């Protein structure tokens with residue numbers, strides 16, 4: 001049987017792991033055909049390394065007629081390219097889920113996918129448990145929240161940074177608000193929160209808290225939901241963001257598997 005064609009948006013840390021997983025035999029049903037990034041020279045080097053074609057823009061990428069496009073790039077890339085990908089009759093696997101905090105955009109992408117008989121897969125990324133969140137949200141109205149611990153240094157180039165943050169000696173709350181508000185100011189750090197919100201109470205009703213924790217390494221998320229019959233708490237720690245790339249590999253496996261989780 002012909003292999004499914006996979007193309008990548010983003011040639012950074014995470015898609016490097018996805019491409020290597022394919023090379024290492026985790027995705028035998030797929031062949032990597034093309035890649036694009038913001039920087040063409042980097043895409044060229046990535047493509048040479050992984051045996052696919054570099055593309056200067058989304059139209060070049062879609063000319064390869066991929067069956068699946070996996071994004072590990074940015075919220076802006078999802079805003080700019082997802083409809084082109086779906087109209088080009090490819091499925092789309094998304095890590096920069098924050099783009100879908102905008103309800104109107106989310107509905108538009110959903111309709112575009114339906115019209116083209118294609119799917120948008122929300123990768124579990126650095127969190128998970130979407131199954132119980134979605135199930136509980138069907139059963140009754142639920143409240144949902146996600147709390148994150150981050151190293152003060154990881155907030156350095158963000159609007160949450162303030163003088164003295166690098167020197168704090170005890171845990172300090174640096175943000176509380178809705179996940180929609182959180183992604184608007186931290187587009188590269190809280191995509192996970194929007195994913196949790198989409199699976200539960202929605203981006204405008206899911207509360208996010210972020211604590212800066214001195215000496216902390218990695219990311220830790222505590223997700224809590226409460227419905228009439230269901231209450232759950234999920235704690236997910238990841239030392240690096242590699243788990244997000246592996247969640248894309250898991251989505252691509254699921255998409256062709258006879259057994260679906």
Ligand SMILES: NC(=O)C1=CN([C@@H]2O[C@H](COP(=O)(O)OP(=O)(O)OC[C@H]3O[C@@H](n4cnc5c(N)ncnc54)[C@H](O)[C@@H]3O)[C@@H](O)[C@H]2O)C=CC1
Pocket residue numbers: 009010011012013014015036037038039042072073074075076077080095096097123124125126127187188189191192195241244
């Ligand atoms: N859902 C989740 O759990 C997680 C999501 N992420 C998100 O995944 C994305 C990628 O992460 P990394 O690989 O670590 O980033 P990276 O910075 O190593 O690589 C990003 C790549 O995307 C490309 N890119 C960015 N914007 C683009 C655009 N508009 N058009 C074309 N190419 C574009 C860059 O050129 C680069 O090749 C980020 O948005 C990050 O926030 C990261 C970790 C967890």
Ligand SMILES: O=C([O-])CC(=O)C(=O)O
Pocket residue numbers: 126187188189190191192193219240241244
């Ligand atoms: O790696 C993480 O923990 C989360 C992240 O970057 C995101 O959600 O955008």
